[in-house]
Every structure is written in structure tokens, then in C-alpha cells.
Amino acid sequence: MAKGKGRGPTPKAEDRHWHGKRQKARAVKSAKRTGTPTVGPAARKAATDDRRPSRPAGARRANGEVPELVTGRNPVLEALRAGVPGTALYVTSGTDDRVREAIQLAADRNVPLLETGKNELDRLTDGAVHQGIALQVRPYRYAHPDDLLKGASPLIVAVDGITDPRNLGAIVRSASAFGASGVVVPERRAAGVNAGAWKTSAGTLANIPVAQATNLTRQLKAYQKAGCFVAGLDARGGVTVADLEVAAGPFVLVVGSEGKGLGRLVADTCDLLVTIPMPGTAESLNAGVAAGIALYEVSRRRA
Known part of the structure; x- marks a missing residue:
């Protein structure tokens, strides 16, 4: 997106013309939500002010803090076809058509190819069924x-x-x-x-x-x-x-x-x-x- 002169910061809610509509909308929502318990101000404040501590240092989460491994011939091939950003492709052999296509796709995307033994891949995948191939996905x-x-x-x-x-x-x-x-x-x-x-x-x-x-x-x-x-x-x-x-x-x-x-x-x-x-x-x-x-x-x- 080309950069240009901005239109200034987003106005605060109370300065917008629809601020009154928000108040009316809240009334409509309250009337329509039959059968739904209402959270009182004190309970709401206690819940929303709950400052939960951040995740401990070194904690591992599969959704973005550490690399994820996609294992198996079909899953790896589908991931590469879909453009999933890989950082390494681990392969024990290239005799299967799906493995050969995965290797070619990885090469086209400059994903490093690492030949490894079955025992080492077992260790990397924590014993998952990998069929001799695994794709390491970069953390998001x-x-x-x-x-x-x-x-x-x-x-x-x-x-x-x-x-x-x-x-x-x-x-x-x-x-x-x-x-x-x-x-x-x-x-x-x-x-x-x-x-x-x-x-x-x-x-x-x-x-x-x-x-x-x-x-x-x-x-x-x-x-x-x-x-x-x-x-x-x-x-x-x-x-x-x-x-x-x-x-x-x-x-x-x-x-x-x-x-x-x-x-x-x-x-x-x-x-x-x-x-x-x-x-x-x-x-x-x-x-x-x-x-x-x-x-x-x-x-x-x-x-």
C-alpha cells in the first residue's frame, strides 16, 4: 500500500457521530439476549481487570513460539503445495513419488533439504509416524x-x-x-x-x-x-x-x-x-x- 498523507488518528468513541447509536444498540442487545445471565459491574470489572501473568520464559507453544514439524508424505506434500513457509525438509529416502515432488517443491522455494536417518527423524518427530519425511515450519x-x-x-x-x-x-x-x-x-x-x-x-x-x-x-x-x-x-x-x-x-x-x-x-x-x-x-x-x-x-x- 502506497504511503501518503494520513487522515489523522482515529477519533475517540465519544467524538463520533454514532456514539449515541452505541448506547441505543446496547439497550437493544440487552433486551434481545433473553435467557442469558447478565454480568454485574463488579463481577465484570473483576474479570476484565484480571492481569494474568505472561507465559513463563522458555514455555513451548506449538502455535508460533517454536518450530512445528509436519510429518507424513501426504501432509508434507499438501503443506508445500499450499505455500506453508518451511525452514527445512527432513528426508530419509526419495523413492516415493510424493517424496520426490516434495523435494522439488522445497527446492523451488529454497527450503533447505536435510538427509537424515530414520532413528534421527524418530527423535526429531518425538516418535510420530513420519514415513521418512518431515517439514519444519517457521515460527509465526x-x-x-x-x-x-x-x-x-x-x-x-x-x-x-x-x-x-x-x-x-x-x-x-x-x-x-x-x-x-x-x-x-x-x-x-x-x-x-x-x-x-x-x-x-x-x-x-x-x-x-x-x-x-x-x-x-x-x-x-x-x-x-x-x-x-x-x-x-x-x-x-x-x-x-x-x-x-x-x-x-x-x-x-x-x-x-x-x-x-x-x-x-x-x-x-x-x-x-x-x-x-x-x-x-x-x-x-x-x-x-x-x-x-x-x-x-x-x-x-x-x-
Whole structure:
């Protein structure tokens, strides 16, 4: 994106013309969320002010702090075909067609080829079934959540309760397709950027930043203070995604899991809960599919 004269910092929420709409939206959301326990101010403050300590030094997490190994002939070949960023390809033999193609793809992408013995590969893969081949995937470097606020009218996608990396990859792919500034994921108990997410994102993870939030609820509040309207995608929503007029400005769309939806505190923090009308017989949509539909409607508003 070419650099030019910016339009200045994002105005604070109280300075925006739709600030009154936020207050009305909260009232609508409160009325529509029947059967959902309300979190009182004291409990909410205690939960969101919980300053959890950072992960201990040296802790190993497969979603980005240490290299990940993809093992097996088909998984390795599929990962290389999808453009997953590898740092080394370990091979014990090259007699299989899939292994030979993987070696060629690695060579085309300048991924180092390391010949190794079976015992050594057993040790590297911690005894996993590797079929004589393994791809080491480089650690993913997460952005800072505040980095996604760049620009006069950011569009941010936050995910809550997504534990399947393939769903995360699909959401990232939709976010990239519809012009989002980036995606925010919780640091704990959530899917991170690994080989599965890379494959499902079809390479778009190379073009859109993903940030980690220590506390998603607290981060949503920070986005609200920075001037963003926060809407949660939820079956209990009282407004359809097609009617999101506020999406034309600085906007955060929160997507929950297919089974549990949004967490209670996250839903309570949102300015508004929105829903996707489904006249058919399906009770719910896959999180990646739901995010794509909602982002399409949001992009129409922003256009």
C-alpha cells in the first residue's frame, strides 16, 4: 500500500457521530439476549481487570513460539503445495513419488533439504509416524493488537473460542478477501497460526497480520476506547448483518465458535450482537463460513 498523507488518528468513541447509536444498540442487545445471565459491574470489572501473568520464559507453544514439524508424505506434500513457509525438509529416502515432488517443491522455494536417518527423524518427530519425511515450519510472528488500528477506518476481526486451526485459517482468508486490517486471537485456549491454519488460509496469512491478545475482553474495550464499534456475531443477535450501518466506520467483528458461540464476557462487552438470518433447516454455520458471510455484508457497507 502506497504511503501518503494520513487522515489523522482515529477519533475517540465519544467524538463520533454514532456514539449515541452505541448506547441505543446496547439497550437493544440487552433486551434481545433473553435467557442469558447478565454480568454485574463488579463481577465484570473483576474479570476484565484480571492481569494474568505472561507465559513463563522458555514455555513451548506449538502455535508460533517454536518450530512445528509436519510429518507424513501426504501432509508434507499438501503443506508445500499450499505455500506453508518451511525452514527445512527432513528426508530419509526419495523413492516415493510424493517424496520426490516434495523435494522439488522445497527446492523451488529454497527450503533447505536435510538427509537424515530414520532413528534421527524418530527423535526429531518425538516418535510420530513420519514415513521418512518431515517439514519444519517457521515460527509465526504475531503482531501487536494495537498495530491493527492503523488507518482512519480500521476493520478488525476478533475470534473467540475458535480452537480448530482450519477454522482460523478460513477466517483469515475471508478477512483478507474483504479488506480487513487484521485478525485478533486470544493467547490462551485458542487456535494459533500453525501449518493447518496456513494451509486453509491458502497463503493469505502472508498478507494480513494476526495479533494475539492476552485478554480478549480487555482488548475489545481498548478498541472501543480507540473509537471502534464492536459487534459480536451471535444467533441471539437482534440485528441482521445486512443492517449494520455502523460498519462503515472503525469496526470490530467478533466471531465465536460454532458450538458455544461467544463467551459471556465477550458478548457482554460487544456494543451489539448481530445475526445471520437462516431460513433453511441448519441450526448453525461453520465459524469460517459465518465470518465470510458477515464480512461480505460489512464490506458492502464500507464500500
